[in-house]
Amino acid sequence: MRWIERTWYRPLSLPALLLLPLAGLFALIAMLRRGLYRCGVLKVQHLPVPVVVVGNLTAGGAGKTPLTLHLAQQLAARGWHPGIVSRGYGGKSVTPLAVDAQTDPALCGDEPLLLARASGVPVFVCPDRFAAGQALLMALPDTDVILCDDGLQHYRLARDIELCVVDGARGFGNRLPLPAGPLREPVSRLDSADAVVVNGDGDMLRHERAFRMKLEAGRFYRLADRQVCEQAELSGKTLAAVCGIGNPARFFATLRELGLNFSEHPFPDHHAFAAGDLPDADLILVTEKDAVKLAALPGLGALGDKIRVLPVRARLEPDLAGWLEERIRHGCKAA
Known part of the structure; x- marks a missing residue:
């Protein structure tokens, strides 16, 4: 695709x-x-x-x-x-x-x-x-x-x-x-x-x-408990950006504008994620659209604790x- x-x-x-x-x-x-x-x-x-x-x-x-x-x-x-x-x-x-x-x-x-x-x-x-x-x-x-x-x-x-x-x-x-x-x-x-x-x-x-x-970026929050986390929490961590929207490049560009360094992991729009799709990293950065599917994955467990969600508003x-x-x-x- x-x-x-x-x-x-x-x-x-x-x-x-x-x-x-x-x-x-x-x-x-x-x-x-x-x-x-x-x-x-x-x-x-x-x-x-x-x-x-x-x-x-x-x-x-x-x-x-x-x-x-x-x-x-x-x-x-x-x-x-x-x-x-x-x-x-x-x-x-x-x-x-x-x-x-x-x-x-x-x-x-x-x-x-x-x-x-x-x-x-x-x-x-x-x-x-x-x-x-x-x-x-x-x-x-x-x-x-x-x-x-x-x-x-x-x-x-x-x-x-x-x-x-x-x-x-x-x-x-x-x-x-x-x-x-x-x-x-x-x-x-x-x-x-x-x-x-x-x-x-x-x-x-x-x-x-x-x-x-x-589209203006909001504040990251944890997928596990929806608690807002400061961007400073991402400092010094190995970051991976996972994205399954129509134009993943837009999400990656937003993260770069925030001064973040990360590996890119694009997927097709509306991708049905499995736990195996998530890369090995200290923290995984995702869109809200992808977060609703990731939160529903059975047995996400400790892997879910690594996911940080970036909301955007128009x-x-x-x-x-x-x-x-x-x-x-x-x-x-x-x-």
């Missing part, structure tokens, strides 16, 4: 050229599918509250989950009652499932569990996001806005606002469709999104509503949550 991604994010190469016929077929199917929803052949389902989709155009991580978390917390702080729905990628549940802090990540997936633990708002998962939204509203009828973590291409669920996240460092790679490149939809799809959020450094895209997101410029609230208050019309 890492080899494929390296092919995507470099100039046009021989492997990408060989995959062009499949990429053309993928693009055609994606275009036809979207067209069938737009003309009503495939039915779009509407929920009775505003739906905000947080998605992206590329395969892999771009920062959707931290943005969803940020918006959920910001809206709740402003008096709204948001809920979150997600496909639950990597989880086994095929029917709507309410996710709480004790849910097995094997059932719900890593990102929904992280959102349930960190956001303080209800989270439901199902491959059918509309069904997840229905279940959430039935269980919590006071919910007045739903955030869909991922799902830009899940057209069965009607959406009132689309937010498209772009990785500022990697951009759109070779700009080819899957599998020759990283694109799920063409870059022109940005034109129909309500706002674009550029995650990290990189050129701001020419869009009517463009926002910059930066900061948006200008105020995306304020803009979003105004859109919701005005019936989601352009504002």
Whole structure:
């Protein structure tokens, strides 16, 4: 998988050229599918509250989950009652499932569990996001806005606002469709999104509503007891950074910005960790997304005492949550 991604994010190469016929077929199917929803052949389902989709155009991580978390917390702080729905990628549940802090990540997936633990708002998962939204509203009828973590291409669920996240460092790679490149939809799809959020450094895209997101590191905490530990505790220790997110390089760069020296151990996005994946080191540094799976490993024991978790939080410029609230208050019309 890492080899494929390296092919995507470099100039046009021989492997990408060989995959062009499949990429053309993928693009055609994606275009036809979207067209069938737009003309009503495939039915779009509407929920009775505003739906905000947080998605992206590329395969892999771009920062959707931290943005969803940020918006959920910001809206709740402003008096709204948001809920979150997600496909639950990597989880086994095929029917709507309410996710709480004790849910097995094997059932719900890593990102929904992280959102349930960190956001303080209800989270439901199902491959059918509309069904997840229905279940959430039935269980919590006071919910007045739903955030869909991922799902830009899940057209069965009607959406009132689309937010498209772009990785500022990697951009759109070779700009080819899957599998020759990283694109799920063409870059022109940005034109129909309500706002674009550029995650990290990189050129701001020419869009009517463009926002910059930066992920700011918090304080490390111990996986075993969630007690905050000072960075000085890491001094003089052999450190290993283990990461199974869409773009591990972003996590490694954050650790380097903190002045840490460590060995890098990248894994595919949503990797199902086993104890044998963890390297021999004094301390092991992981993301919160990976931590929810590692904490569920049976028999982790003393190895778990070595794990330190680095939380990150999104900061948006200008105020995306304020803009979003105004859109919701005005019936989601352009504002």
